Amino acid sequence: MICVSIVTHKNNRALFLPSTWHLKELIKSIPGVRYDSAREGWLFSLSWGSLVTLRGVFREQVEFTPEVISWAWTERNTRVDPMMDLRGRPELPEHLQTLEFDERLFPFQRAGAQFLVTSGDTLLADEMGTGKTIQVLAALQALTNAGEDVLPAIVVCPNSVKGHWEREIKAWFPSARPIVISGSTVNKRKLFTGPVRLSSSPFVIMNFEAMRMHARLTPYGSTSLRRCRKCDKIFGEEGLTAARCEVHPKELDEIPFKTVIIDEAHRIKDPHSKQTRACWSTLHKPEVRRRWGLTGTPIANHPGDLWSIMHGLSPDEYATRTKFIDRYCLTGWDAGGGVNIIGVHPNTRDELYMFLDPRFRRMPKALVLPQLPPKVRVTRVVEMSPKQSKAYGQLRDQFLTMLNDGNILSVVDHLSRRVRLMQLASSYANVTYDVEGDWTTMHVDLCEPSPKLDEVEVILDELGDSSVVITAEHRKLIALLEARLTKKKVPFSLIVGGMSTWDRERSLEDFQCGRTKILLMTMKAGGTGLTMTAADTIVFIQRSDSMIDNKQAEDRVHRIGSEGHESITIIDVITRDTVEVKQVELINEKLLRLDEITRDRIVYEANGLDTSDLLREESDILRFNLGTVKS
Template sequence: QPKCLGTQDNLKLKPYQLVGLNWLRTLHTSEVNGILADEMGLGKTIQTIAFLAHIYEKKVSGPHIIVCPASVVSNWNREFSQWLPSLRVVVYHGSQKERAQIRSEMHDTSSWFACTRVKVLLTLSRDVVVTTYTCFEREAGKQDRAFLRSFNFKVMILDEAHSIKNAGSSRYRHLLHLTCERRILLTGTPINNNLPELLVLLQFLMPELFDPDDEVESESGNLARVKMRQKGCSCSHLLLSHQKVNVERVKKMIKPFVLRRCKCDVLGELVPKDQQVIQKEISDYSDFVLHQMCQDHKRLNKLSLKVQSIFPAIRPSHLFVQPEDISSSAKLRKLEEILPRLQSEGHRVLLFSQWTTMLDIIEDFLIDKDYLYTRLDGSTAVKERQELLDRFNSDTSIFCFLLSTRAGGMGINLTAADTVILHDVDFNPQIDRQAEDRCHRIGQTKPVTVIKLVVQETVD
């Protein structure tokens, strides 16, 4: 373990985290990029900070850049202050005015020396820039991208790197144009849908080795090719199809560049996780309403589009869903049954839904039942997100945390809860796994229960 790591609180890496650190060291020494793909909750953030501490001790000059979802910016900043306070972290995020101010401070050498919050990036080797994917996916981020491209970063780290699984996206292309010497990708789900997604990540890491111009897989599932270039030998081709994949050949090809450990392999003391699928029959009234909605959809679709053009806040579902339809929901009735029991037994709940409109309904339900709760979704300001997480983790009187699956399902730590309720399951099971592991991770001391609510004969 690097001497400068965890000195304030005498923090120590776990044995498997030291293995991860040594793997990253080996990659760096060999001048190779890689993917740290440990299962969610094993501390990829800490292992990465340990690696930066190692190269800092080896006098490798910065700056480095970390790109992550907005929901985990505060967590990165906090982990640096706890584990490696000797590195000065610049959080490049905020409103357009705030980002302009940071750019001004970073370009104005005199203000760099006077500023303690953002300390001389251009003259200090031990600095890290933490920013979000937003800068690399919108037209409004043009200035941000031009500014970040002006730096020669030593190490670029992408957290939740499965976010760049689409090689045709603007996010992928813009990140590819950042100047850096080494690239490290962090993801607990390197494959969300199919194997070619992993190969896209490898192409991003090493375009000189994995040819980015070759097709990976067509939407129709036809055979595709990925060209692997090797020095001193002829090109080899990996054939992929939905029907047959040479798994052993794929493993052999990616083994030097990907490290993945599962919790069951490295954490023998980790608390168990119990999964329950609660299936409910749709009520006669809900079945009638659902049938009517399907019948009326085509007729009302044109009307709803016209109404939306006049009143954009109105969504199509609001045109034909009535309060009595909601109150008949089999899932809400099940929540009404299980939440009192969970509260009386001292459990605390993370309640996920894919839809913010559904979270609105559940929120009204919790208010009506006098449950203390907090809520985080995509509309929650980034500055407020860490405060919400801290409040829930420290205040045991808060019984329930409402989260949208996408915004609250990645990269955050909520080990104060021991029960996860998935109100609606995602079409991609990996997304649900990400959500479940918000509380089933290092630091959890209680057995974790995951409850999936499913209504029979519906899209569930």
């Protein structure tokens, strides 16, 4: 029998397990454990997650001191049990309500706001289009009205939704003057040093990409941090300025934020990226009292993505990524000899849910917004043109093809071949070189003919005066459609990368107000955070490999505000006998992994909802005769 107690370590309380050498390897496998040579034992963070994991590893072989048991009962009664009671409720029961919330909220939004208030550090994973922004602001409003010290707050979000956050903050906090950090790096720094000090503003809004320039980076694994000579007199880089130094305190480090909100929190799924580690740095500041993450798609590819998000929100419970994956993820080996995460490990699934669920709430739209119109999925199958098919077949079989312009389109590996095959499945292509004959300077330009765009024109004729969003992965394919519509003098709105915020918002406003009936967008530029509910149809000329991008794009049109439509039609234009068929299968696998975390199927079944819609999103495309794929 081993005994766990509480000790004080570096002015913080921690769990302590005396050294037990015959159990050394088992103890070392626990996420977040570290050896304390002075005490000759093992230290764990004092958290609900640590206690759950210790019980899961040692079963009946572990016992806890009265002090640990007292802490655990307090944690369970004040946070864990109320959260477990609330996390699955579409309405807020009176016995769980601690604050008064705005009457404009839907019942499920009041329950979500209460979940944020009580949990403190949590991930709100309601499905896209359910109004997560409103829940956050309602929670902050209620806390402020109750005299809680929750401001100033920073909102970190995609660049495309900074204006949306600014408008909503002004609506919920009329006296607030939210500061939107935008422009060049120099202009952003002027906002920190100008006459309006950010420290005196209750809200700061900043995009992910800018975070790494205005906050120090949190170290991670073996990733080294760039240091200036002032920070490291021996190994610091000569000539590295304080602005470029990754250890130097930056502007955001000097502002005592009480609340940190990460919108579209899946953007911090990569622990190696600088924007993730800059967000961690802001989230983990000692004065921060509430850490709230928002995303409808908490994983992009596999459950390992969840760790980085939750480490930002609750670092004590999600301390070590490798050990988290080893214990809670089912892994295998990929073709290159690397670790491939397959899904949640069935032996430890319930253990993971025990400490994830008190910080995780998700409401599917089908449960809380039954008034939304149903999704109707349609697949339009096209055939490649003769020369398109010839180039596609040669590139697939021989890794090169001669195009009509006499240039050679070649690839060097399977990955680059797949990218080029995806392009040729959409249209024909030409090749140009910056340096003649140097394949490293090659540019592939999509060109006519494109049977997919022929089919899009047919769809537009069929839709008549209906509003429609048309989206693709590649900007060049959208440009081909632009040229066709311009030639026919058909008005349209456009949202693509490189546009200014003003131009993007003007295009969206024209579409939403009915001044244009067609909106063209690339999935990266328009697929996140925007509302396009004027449309009752969205056409995918191409799908993204990212399950997140696909779901986000669909839910631009299927969300609160689309209630006026009888249905939302989602049309996929697929080319027969191409890699697009395999792409659909891979996306469907990612949807299955997402459901392991969100458990939407369980919620549907518990509430008597039709589960057939859950995996119909991409799998229904496979019901059509799309041919076979030769890899």
